[in-house]
Amino acid sequence: MATSKPHVLIIPYPAQGHVIPIMELAQCLVKHGIKVTFITTEATHKLVTSNGLDQDGLGDLMQMVSIPDGLEPWEDRNDVCKLTRSILQTMPGKLEQLIMMINKEESNKITCVIADGCMGWAVGVVKKMGIRSAAFWSASVATLASIFCFQKLIDDRIINENGIPLNGQMIQLSETLPPMKPENLGWTSFEDVATIEVIFKLLIGAEEAYRMTEWFLCNSTTELEPEAFSLYPDLLPIGPLLASNRLANQAGHFWKEDPSCLAWLDQKPERSVIYIAFGSFTIFNQTQFKELALGLELSNQPFLWVVRPGLTNESTTAAFLDGFMDRIGSRGRIVSWAPQQKVLAHPSVACFMSHCGWNSTLEGVTNGLPFLCWPYFTDQFYNETYICDVWKAGLGFKKDENGIITRGEVKDKVEQLLGDKTFRDKAVVIKEKVTSSVREGGCSHHNLSSFIKWIHEEDQGSVG
Ligand code: UDP
Numbered sequence: 001m002a003t004s005k006p007h008v009l010i011i012p013y014p015a016q017g018h019v020i021p022i023m024e025l026a027q028c029l030v031k032h033g034i035k036v037t038f039i040t041t042e043a044t045h046k047l048v049t050s051n052g053l054d055q056d057g058l059g060d061l062m063q064m065v066s067i068p069d070g071l072e073p074w075e076d077r078n079d080v081c082k083l084t085r086s087i088l089q090t091m092p093g094k095l096e097q098l099i100m101m102i103n104k105e106e107s108n109k110i111t112c113v114i115a116d117g118c119m120g121w122a123v124g125v126v127k128k129m130g131i132r133s134a135a136f137w138s139a140s141v142a143t144l145a146s147i148f149c150f151q152k153l154i155d156d157r158i159i160n161e162n163g164i165p166l167n168g169q170m171i172q173l174s175e176t177l178p179p180m181k182p183e184n185l186g187w188t189s190f191e192d193v194a195t196i197e198v199i200f201k202l203l204i205g206a207e208e209a210y211r212m213t214e215w216f217l218c219n220s221t222t223e224l225e226p227e228a229f230s231l232y233p234d235l236l237p238i239g240p241l242l243a244s245n246r247l248a249n250q251a252g253h254f255w256k257e258d259p260s261c262l263a264w265l266d267q268k269p270e271r272s273v274i275y276i277a278f279g280s281f282t283i284f285n286q287t288q289f290k291e292l293a294l295g296l297e298l299s300n301q302p303f304l305w306v307v308r309p310g311l312t313n314e315s316t317t318a319a320f321l322d323g324f325m326d327r328i329g330s331r332g333r334i335v336s337w338a339p340q341q342k343v344l345a346h347p348s349v350a351c352f353m354s355h356c357g358w359n360s361t362l363e364g365v366t367n368g369l370p371f372l373c374w375p376y377f378t379d380q381f382y383n384e385t386y387i388c389d390v391w392k393a394g395l396g397f398k399k400d401e402n403g404i405i406t407r408g409e410v411k412d413k414v415e416q417l418l419g420d421k422t423f424r425d426k427a428v429v430i431k432e433k434v435t436s437s438v439r440e441g442g443c444s445h446h447n448l449s450s451f452i453k454w455i456h457e458e459d460q461g462s463v464g
Contacts, residue, residue: 005061006111006455007035009099012138013118014044014069014077014087016254016280017357021138021219022116023252024241026062032452036062037102037110039095041069041087043077047254058251067094078281078310081195084202092125099129112455114217117144120205123212134215134451137206139358141220141228141235142177142386143186143379147203148210148232149173153185163187163200176227178389184381210235215451219362221444223433225386238448240362240434243341254280255337261304264333268302268348274372274414275343277306278355282376284312288404293324295410296332301350301418303332304343344369351417356383368431370394370423372413374405393427 008029012022019040026036040048045066058064069083070090077083103109110131115122117137126133137144146153153159157166165182172179182188187199210216219239222229229235250257265273274296278284284292289312296303307321325334340360343349344367352364353372361383364371371394373384387394395417397405417423437444 005033005035007037007108008455009037009039009102009110009113010136011039011095011113011119011122012116014041014083017359018116018118018138019044019048019252019254021239021241021359022114022136024243025114025136025217025238027251028241028448029452029455030059030061032456034061034452034455035108038062038064039098040064040066041091042066043069043071043073044254048252051250051253051256065098067091067098080190081192081198084198087119088121088198088202091119092121095122096125096129099126099131115209117206117209117216118202120202120207120209123209127212133209133213134217135206135209135213137216137218137220137235139186139219139379140361140383140386141218141225141232141237142173143358143382144206144218144235145173145177145228145231146171146180146185146382148207150200150204150207158182159185159188162193162197164193164196174227174231176230178382178385180382180385186379186382189377189381215454217447217451219358221434221437223437223443224365224391224430236447236451237437238444238451240366240438240444242363242366242438253337255308257337257339258335259339259342261333261335261338262342262346265304265343265346265348267330270347271350272302273346273348274299274301274303274351274353275338275349276303276353277338277340277360278308278311278374278376279357279360280308282311282355286313286316289317290320291404291407292410293321295405295407295414297324297328298407298411299414300331301414302348304338304349305332305334306338306340307334307336309336351414351423356380356387358383361387362434365391365393365427365430366434368424368428370417370427372397372417391426391430393423393430395423 010022010026012018026038029036070086099110113126113131113133114136117135123133158171159165165188170179171182187196187203190196216235217238218235219241221237221239341363344363352369354360356373356375371387373387373394373396375381375384384396388396395413397409397413400406436442439445
């Protein structure tokens with residue numbers, strides 16, 4: 001018996017930068033009449049629902065379901081080593097149990113599972129259960145290429161079997177990809193060996209998923225990374241997946257957006273504001289935080305700055321920030337979480353000072369903005385290479401002898417970027433290419449349509 005509607009189960013890695021884009025994919029499927037069960041960990045579920053996302057906002061076709069990540073409620077989920085170990089140990093069994101429970105109801109059976117590439121183990125679980133699957137990659141394809149090359153990196157003695165770099169030799173993944181420092185591989189930027197090893201193990205799961213799934217969807221476009229896509233022609237670009245399909249605006253966000261900054265932006269001249277945001281993980285020590293603030297003060301430019309809870313130690317910077325904002329007045333605005341995609345699309349924004357997370361990178365290029373790059377960890381350094389050296393749409397910062405980006409450096413780079421029109425011109429060219437890819441007739445649009453068609457066809461063929 002054919003099931004009444006295709007029913008897709010989607011499972012992201014439980015981090016903000018993973019949940020947002022795959023939620024976008026989920027909402028896209030819903031728009032095409034596909035039922036979606038979106039699986040998060042209990043901790044993530046609590047975060048997204050406490051920020052105003054309720055079942056009503058998602059509509060009838062989508063439901064959010066949670067399973068445990070294996071940690072106790074009070075344990076620190078920013079400890080990626082502990083969290084990832086626990087996920088690998090606990091979640092495969094929990095996922096299998098959940099699917100078995102859902103599948104008891106014949107008309108509601110799961111017809112396909114889409115696993116985040118960083119949850120590649122899920123593909124193994126569902127394959128064993130006879131369910132078809134696809135993988136979704138939320139970072140750049142160049143980063144994925146560095147993971148897929150892991151065996152070659154081991155054979156060339158650049159990393160050991162556990163992913164630890166063996167020397168400082170620059171890595172040339174292929175003749176066409178930009179060179180990379182070994183410490184900038186997606187798993188090597190962590191400080192301790194245990195974390196590097198467990199993240200390496202997690203990422204190798206993406207390579208296993210690649211070999212097992214029929215579809216490996218990527219939140220990127222061929223226009224942005226033609227060389228990386230030509231190395232792996234069966235990777236399918238469907239991006240950039242942006243919030244245009246949203247039924248529920250804030251779906252998947254871990255913090256509550258402060259929309260008041262949009263009205264503040266309305267008051268500012270066109271292309272005048274520096275938007276500063278470092279995503280969901282970045283942490284600043286007190287010295288660096290103050291230097292950035294003082295650099296913004298020196299720049300004399302309007303700015304909108306996201307100071308997320310946990311970005312820095314609030315108890316030690318609160319008094320400093322009070323005095324700072326007294327001096328800045330209405331020239332600057334600090335929010336704890338911005339409606340970033342709307343901010344980046346606002347005509348008052350001149351540039352994006354970013355940690356270069358892949359979502360932020362896509363959101364910036366889609367709006368034709370030049371970047372000031374301030375990478376923090378993992379793939380962000382390679383994304384900076386693309387922004388500055390490949391697309392030539394941004395500038396990086398130089399650290400001083402103490403490893404600090406000084407206020408003077410901040411001021412200089414702001415002036416350099418805003419004073420040279422070529423950065424924006426380059427960014428606008430990229431924007432045109434990227435946006436045409438997701439429009440009817442574009443490559444990403446075509447791939448996503450084919451995938452959606454496959455989900456519907458597969459359902460017609462499925463037997464209960
Ligand atoms: N974001 C947001 N408001 C903010 C800061 C970030 O909505 O104030 C969103 C941003 O639009 C992006 C995501 O959070 O979609 C961050 O993902 P990214 O890959 O850039 O960085 P990560 O958090 O994974 O380091």
